Amino acid sequence: MALKDIRNVTICGHGGTGKTSLVEQMMSRGGAISKAESIESGRTVSDFHEDEIKHQISIYASLVNLPWKGVKINILDTPGSSDFVGEVVSSFRVAETAVVVISASAGIQVETIKLWRRLDNRKKPRVIFVNKMDQNRADFRKSLDDIRTTFKVTAIPLNLPLDGDASRILNILHMKSSGPEGKKIEAYSDATGETETWREKLIEMAAEGDDELTEKFFDNGTLENSDILKGLREGLADNTFVPVLYGSAAIGSGIQDLLDILVELCPPPGCEDEPLESGESLPYHDSKPFSGFVYKTSIDKFSGKISYMKVVRGMLKPSEFINTRIGKKERITKIFQVNGKSLYETPELKTGDLGAITKLDSVLTNDTIVAAGDIRYKSLALPIPVHAMAIDTEVKSDENKMNDFLHRIAEQDLTFTIKFDEETKETIVSGMGEMHVNNIFEKLLHESKIQVQTRKPKVPYRETITKGAEAEYTHKKQSGGHGQYGKVYIRIRPLQRGEEFELANDIKGGAISKGYLPGIEKGLREAMTEGFLAGYPMVDIGVSVYDGKEHPVDSSEMAFKLAAKMALKKAYESAGPVILEPLVSLTIFVEDQYLGEILSDLSVKRARVQDQNPVGGGIQCVKAIVPQGELLTYAIDMKALTSGTGAYELEFSHYDMVRGKVAQDIIAASQDSK
Ligand SMILES: Nc1nc2c(ncn2[C@@H]2O[C@H](COP(=O)(O)OP(=O)(O)OP(=O)(O)O)[C@@H](O)[C@H]2O)c(=O)[nH]1
Numbered sequence: 001m002a003l004k005d006i007r008n009v010t011i012c013g014h015g016g017t018g019k020t021s022l023v024e025q026m027m028s029r030g031g032a033i034s035k036a037e038s039i040e041s042g043r044t045v046s047d048f049h050e051d052e053i054k055h056q057i058s059i060y061a062s063l064v065n066l067p068w069k070g071v072k073i074n075i076l077d078t079p080g081s082s083d084f085v086g087e088v089v090s091s092f093r094v095a096e097t098a099v100v101v102i103s104a105s106a107g108i109q110v111e112t113i114k115l116w117r118r119l120d121n122r123k124k125p126r127v128i129f130v131n132k133m134d135q136n137r138a139d140f141r142k143s144l145d146d147i148r149t150t151f152k153v154t155a156i157p158l159n160l161p162l163d164g165d166a167s168r169i170l171n172i173l174h175m176k177s178s179g180p181e182g183k184k185i186e187a188y189s190d191a192t193g194e195t196e197t198w199r200e201k202l203i204e205m206a207a208e209g210d211d212e213l214t215e216k217f218f219d220n221g222t223l224e225n226s227d228i229l230k231g232l233r234e235g236l237a238d239n240t241f242v243p244v245l246y247g248s249a250a251i252g253s254g255i256q257d258l259l260d261i262l263v264e265l266c267p268p269p270g271c272e273d274e275p276l277e278s279g280e281s282l283p284y285h286d287s288k289p290f291s292g293f294v295y296k297t298s299i300d301k302f303s304g305k306i307s308y309m310k311v312v313r314g315m316l317k318p319s320e321f322i323n324t325r326i327g328k329k330e331r332i333t334k335i336f337q338v339n340g341k342s343l344y345e346t347p348e349l350k351t352g353d354l355g356a357i358t359k360l361d362s363v364l365t366n367d368t369i370v371a372a373g374d375i376r377y378k379s380l381a382l383p384i385p386v387h388a389m390a391i392d393t394e395v396k397s398d399e400n401k402m403n404d405f406l407h408r409i410a411e412q413d414l415t416f417t418i419k420f421d422e423e424t425k426e427t428i429v430s431g432m433g434e435m436h437v438n439n440i441f442e443k444l445l446h447e448s449k450i451q452v453q454t455r456k457p458k459v460p461y462r463e464t465i466t467k468g469a470e471a472e473y474t475h476k477k478q479s480g481g482h483g484q485y486g487k488v489y490i491r492i493r494p495l496q497r498g499e500e501f502e503l504a505n506d507i508k509g510g511a512i513s514k515g516y517l518p519g520i521e522k523g524l525r526e527a528m529t530e531g532f533l534a535g536y537p538m539v540d541i542g543v544s545v546y547d548g549k550e551h552p553v554d555s556s557e558m559a560f561k562l563a564a565k566m567a568l569k570k571a572y573e574s575a576g577p578v579i580l581e582p583l584v585s586l587t588i589f590v591e592d593q594y595l596g597e598i599l600s601d602l603s604v605k606r607a608r609v610q611d612q613n614p615v616g617g618g619i620q621c622v623k624a625i626v627p628q629g630e631l632l633t634y635a636i637d638m639k640a641l642t643s644g645t646g647a648y649e650l651e652f653s654h655y656d657m658v659r660g661k662v663a664q665d666i667i668a669a670s671q672d673s674k
């Protein structure tokens with residue numbers, strides 16, 4: 001099997017557009033399964049996890065494969081919910097083509113628009129499959145217009161439902177008709193000439209990007225089918241056109257057309273070089289020593305740890321390999337082809353192919369495995385988790401077990417993180433949304449019988465000063481025996497945001513001995529960790545110690561430590577202390593109809609809206625800078641404000657001063673919790 005005999009395809013699109021049902025149909029048509037099962041039956045090949053069956057949605061990107069016309073098609077069936085977008089993004093990395101599924105009746109939806117932008121950034125060739133053409137509201141002309149205006153692409157249909165009937169599909173690339181389940185139907189005679197018009201457009205499109213084909217087209221007024229395919233193949237690879245197919249996964253129509261196109265038009269692996277961590281890239285090559293990239297890790301009840309791999313160079317056969325992240329040798333004894341939950345042992349995986357290996361102890365997602373050499377393929381560029389919460393176990397003694405479980409999940413799912421926040425003393429988990437995090441808690445309860453309690457995380461406020469000040473403090477105690485004595489003079493000044501802390505020794509004439517200076521530094525640093533206004537860490541303060549006094553017998557490091565701490569407190573109080581709050585940059589995608597609600601909610605949340613633009617398909621993109629403390633439950637607010645259709649992304653921006661009542665409330669809350 002050469003590179004040209006493999007296709008790696010990701011199936012993506014908004015939730016519920018019928019991706020999993022479509023994959024089921026494709027597998028059945030390719031003979032990989034005997035019958036396409038429905039989502040409702042819970043028996044589809046790609047939605048095999050217990051949580052997927054329970055909720056009747058895809059949660060993980062499943063790998064399946066099927067043969068079609070001598071080609072092995074690997075398919076990654078991805079979830080549509082933005083909560084699981086990490087799975088989609090990792091599938092983009094290993095697939096050369098994306099099939100974007102749109103529901104004919106629902107139109108182009110927000111998640112599809114977001115995915116399209118991600119695919120644009122990667123210049124990934126795309127095929128659009130307009131599904132659910134069996135439904136009443138389906139209208140192929142309208143959906144084609146929507147695609148063109150929303151994505152601003154040259155979209156050309158390669159098949160059409162005749163008279164709007166999804167059970168009668170005409171393939172205009174090969175001019176043949178088919179019915180439900182791909183059954184042959186009578187040849188279609190088109191009195192309107194519409195299909196001919198589309199075919200002519202298709203041929204013009206094929207001729208356009210290639211000088212040789214353009215010439216042939218002008219000479220003959222048309223092109224032979226092999227030339228049409230060549231031209232379209234080039235246009236698809238260069239993203240100059242997007243083929244659109246119509247069909248229905250419910251009645252099994254248009255499926256064969258899709259499979260044909262994947263084989264005839266879509267690029268095989270190796271059309272693009274594989275990027276390396278170093279910034280360079282390596283071409284795919286079948287006669288080089290083996291190297292492969294681990295794009296996903298999962299843990300299965302039966303097989304244990306499964307590492308999913310794409311072979312970039314050479315061939316993977318059982319042998320000893322090196323994990324280049326840690327330079328550790330790993331023995332691979334068994335290699336598998338994957339169809340959902342079924343792993344089939346295979347003697348080898350060829351260049352460009354996708355498959356799995358079990359029980360690779362040292363191997364994590366993003367690792368590179370090689371036969372020889374020291375390369376590392378570029379890591380997946382995954383989105384940052386946006387929804388954070390503080391958690392505790394209901395029963396205190398379950399804490400270690402919960403931590404182990406959640407760390408194991410975080411190892412498999414890189415869009416889920418768990419960490420102990422030293423500053424707020426809380427265990428914080430973060431994910432892509434409420435559904436994502438709740439699904440993990442459900443698993444924890446189901447598999448380990450551990451119930452967690454969740455809270456809004458504390459906001460990591462900081463304190464700082466707004467002007468310079470000076471103070472002196474004498475720490476003096478006489479309580480029998482040795483006394484304690486230390487006197488320090490300090491000046492403090494505000495630093496730039498992010499400079500944290502600076503200490504200058506400006507003591508003249510040895511007023512304080514060198515041996516006491518570490519005590520002074522310790523005192524100041526200790527004080528910086530707990531501000532005098534509300535107990536939050538102090539930042540961006542420069543301290544100059546410029547004078548002091550010591551006692552020949554009673555002075556000690558400890559005495560100077562306490563003196564420095566108290567001097568800082570005195571100076572701080574007259575240096576205009578303020579609370580700083582973290583701000584995040586928020587990007588929102590929302591349908592036009594909910595824009596007003598979202599904007600008025602943002603103004604309540606003290607947001608500064610920076611940008612607001614329509615991005616096509618009736619979707620608006622809003623960018624704003626918002627205090628993190630206002631967004632602690634934004635996943636829930638967003639759902640309520642937009643009937644579950646809105647989506648957002650977050651990124652830390654900077655710290656800024658809090659004023660007025662909000663600042664007073666933060667200070668009052670800190671007093672209450674003492
Ligand atoms: N009428 C009709 N219903 C369909 C069609 N394709 C899928 N459905 C139904 O739409 C629902 C969602 O189908 P799925 O295949 O789970 O959709 P999905 O895109 O995989 O969903 P997620 O993975 O959760 O994003 C199910 O109830 C399907 O039976 C279709 O062509 N026509």
Ligand SMILES: [Mg+2]
Pocket residue numbers: 019020021047057058077078079080
């Ligand atoms: Mg699905």
